[in-house]
Amino acid sequence: MTTHPTLTLVHGDITEQHVDAVVNAANSSLLGGGGVDGAIHRRGGPEILDECRHLRASRYGKGLPTGQAVATTAGRLPAQWVIHTVGPVWQAHGSDPALLASCYRESLRVADELGARTIAFPAISTGAYGWPMKDAARTAVETVRAAETAVEEVRFVLFDERAYEVFAEQVRRSADRG
Numbered sequence: 182m183t184t185h186p187t188l189t190l191v192h193g194d195i196t197e198q199h200v201d202a203v204v205n206a207a208n209s210s211l212l213g214g215g216g217v218d219g220a221i222h223r224r225g226g227p228e229i230l231d232e233c234r235h236l237r238a239s240r241y242g243k244g245l246p247t248g249q250a251v252a253t254t255a256g257r258l259p260a261q262w263v264i265h266t267v268g269p270v271w272q273a274h275g276s277d278p279a280l281l282a283s284c285y286r287e288s289l290r291v292a293d294e295l296g297a298r299t300i301a302f303p304a305i306s307t308g309a310y311g312w313p314m315k316d317a318a319r320t321a322v323e324t325v326r327a328a329e330t331a332v333e334e335v336r337f338v339l340f341d342e343r344a345y346e347v348f349a350e351q352v353r354r355s356a357d358r359g
């Protein structure tokens with residue numbers, strides 16, 4: 182059955198979340214990087230990178246396109262899967278939130294394919310990719326609230342206090358709008 186998921190907010194580290202699927206703010210290479218991506222590979226161990234390499238060789242020779250998502254094992258993380266998605270870069274795409282919205286929608290679509298019921302998202306594109314937190318939070322919250330999915334809980338995991346406050350404000354506003 183599909184419905185709208187419950188949104189929850191956590192101030193913390195996404196690699197510590199006990200959920201079915203953790204979303205990684207990756208890059209097109211799928212071969213790792215800094216930020217959330219670095220933390221997930223470090224804590225999850227080499228199995229994740231092995232599957233990423235295999236995906237590059239078998240399905241994404243040119244890299245995973247921006248706005249799309251693909252799953253691997255979660256290795257040693259307390260989750261079953263990592264869903265890798267590639268956020269847009271603010272300087273290149275900042276006038277159009279469609280690709281950022283697509284990251285959330287596509288990750289939920291992959292989660293549905295896997296049968297995941299709980300999923301944790303970081304604030305995609307708000308670090309190295311430069312998206313302003315408020316704008317990113319609005320797109321994240323609106324897209325997830327509108328999604329038709331069998332996922333029951335969507336947890337936004339915000340690394341710092343300010344990001345948490347910005348997301349909390351967006352959740353309040355979105356609830357006020359009904």
Ligand code: AR6
Pocket residue numbers: 193194195196206207208213214215216217218219220268303304305306307308309310311312338339340341344
């Ligand atoms: N848990 C939760 N959130 C985190 C964590 C963590 N452990 N670590 C950082 N954040 P970023 P992007 C927050 O740069 O902007 C990588 O090198 C961080 O404070 O990880 O989508 C990839 O390989 C920020 O708010 O992702 C790509 O090349 C948010 O997560 C590129 O960076 C996203 O920051 C992707 O850039």
